[in-house]
Amino acid sequence: MSGDNKIRIGVMSCTNIVRKLSRAINLAPNATIAAIASITTSIQETKSFAASNGFPPTVKIHSSYESLLEDPDVDAVYVPIPTSLHLEWVIRAAWNGKHVLLDKPVALNVSDFDLIVAACESNGVQFMDGTQWMHNPRTTKINELITDSESFGHIKSVHSCFSFAASETFLKNDIRVKPGLDGLGALGDAGWYTIQAVLLANNFKLPKTVTALSGPVLNDAGIVLSCGALLSWEEGVTATIYCSFLANLTMEITAIGTKGTLRVHDFVIPFQETEASFTTSTGTCVNDHKVMTELPQEACMVIEFARLVGEIKNKGTKPDGFWLSISRKTQLLVDAVKESIDNNLEPVFLSGR
Ligand SMILES: *[C@@H]1O[C@H](CO)[C@@H](O)[C@H](O)[C@H]1NC(C)=O
Numbered sequence: 001m002s003g004d005n006k007i008r009i010g011v012m013s014c015t016n017i018v019r020k021l022s023r024a025i026n027l028a029p030n031a032t033i034a035a036i037a038s039i040t041t042s043i044q045e046t047k048s049f050a051a052s053n054g055f056p057p058t059v060k061i062h063s064s065y066e067s068l069l070e071d072p073d074v075d076a077v078y079v080p081i082p083t084s085l086h087l088e089w090v091i092r093a094a095w096n097g098k099h100v101l102l103d104k105p106v107a108l109n110v111s112d113f114d115l116i117v118a119a120c121e122s123n124g125v126q127f128m129d130g131t132q133w134m135h136n137p138r139t140t141k142i143n144e145l146i147t148d149s150e151s152f153g154h155i156k157s158v159h160s161c162f163s164f165a166a167s168e169t170f171l172k173n174d175i176r177v178k179p180g181l182d183g184l185g186a187l188g189d190a191g192w193y194t195i196q197a198v199l200l201a202n203n204f205k206l207p208k209t210v211t212a213l214s215g216p217v218l219n220d221a222g223i224v225l226s227c228g229a230l231l232s233w234e235e236g237v238t239a240t241i242y243c244s245f246l247a248n249l250t251m252e253i254t255a256i257g258t259k260g261t262l263r264v265h266d267f268v269i270p271f272q273e274t275e276a277s278f279t280t281s282t283g284t285c286v287n288d289h290k291v292m293t294e295l296p297q298e299a300c301m302v303i304e305f306a307r308l309v310g311e312i313k314n315k316g317t318k319p320d321g322f323w324l325s326i327s328r329k330t331q332l333l334v335d336a337v338k339e340s341i342d343n344n345l346e347p348v349f350l351s352g353r
């Protein structure tokens, strides 16, 4: 296809996640990096960042986010900046008509996120959060199996953990432990994934109550470094999540149905980029499943985003609200866990939220 049809993405900042995403954009056939804006590096440094990460030579270099958002040659922006800056910059992006791929957590709370949603809706721009594993072909397969009542039955309980042992430097300096930057700490980072996993296993239905488990660990500034929660649906369906910067690397989902059990050991970042596995079991019989992934999951995410933006740009359709609704539910549950932690582990009731 001609380069003119590609979705032209502008990226904000020169961080490691931009390195990963720019590789994904280069691998996605319908997307291209059109511009980059960095406010923490000089034009020269940004240029060499672009060159060393395989950006097209035509990439435009901006020294402010404003000028990136005003660039008529940019269709969409990838926004990996600290969460406390999302509200301002995503709203500005939307009012400039730019579609938005936004890193998680999407906001500091759901009321802030609703302002982002309103700006995207007023301006007809596509919104998607940057949770990569949701776009792995394995996730589609898992979803099919869990919703197959013949082999899985219906969901009874699901448990998801994402932990890693952060270095001392990380625990001192990373934006994810700083109140003014990513104030939701491990809950907004690792916890975000576990919450999407338990939502997926429940067909994206919100639980009735959320109760934080005892023993959350907070740093001196009150940022969550480690916590767990119990989520309950009608008819005794339950889930637990655990997220931590203080425990060994673990990326698990165990989903238990009335007829089968599904287990994933590397759900956030597959151990192998080109092949993702999981098991299902019924009784004592365990089946290994392997899903081949031609492209890394972050490229699958960019392809899906470019497809949705392409529908709007080329066919004039309305934005698709599916991913936005999942982001909102996830944020709502992140907020509920935080609220329970802040209220002596009291349950939080979600009806009407
Ligand atoms: C949401 O977060 C913003 C920014 O921290 C804060 O100003 C606002 O009061 C919060 N809203 C609620 C309902 O907690």
Ligand SMILES: *[C@@H]1O[C@H](CO)[C@@H](O)[C@H](O)[C@H]1NC(C)=O
Pocket: 165, 248, 249
């Ligand atoms: C996690 O545990 C394994 C052993 O189970 C160990 O080899 C590894 O070093 C641990 N990782 C970290 C980051 O502590």
Ligand SMILES: *[C@@H]1O[C@H](CO)[C@@H](O)[C@H](O)[C@H]1NC(C)=O
Pocket: 001, 005, 029, 030, 303, 306, 307, 310
């Ligand atoms: C990529 O763009 C081409 C041409 O506009 C279109 O036919 C195709 O469906 C697009 N593919 C995806 C995955 O969006």
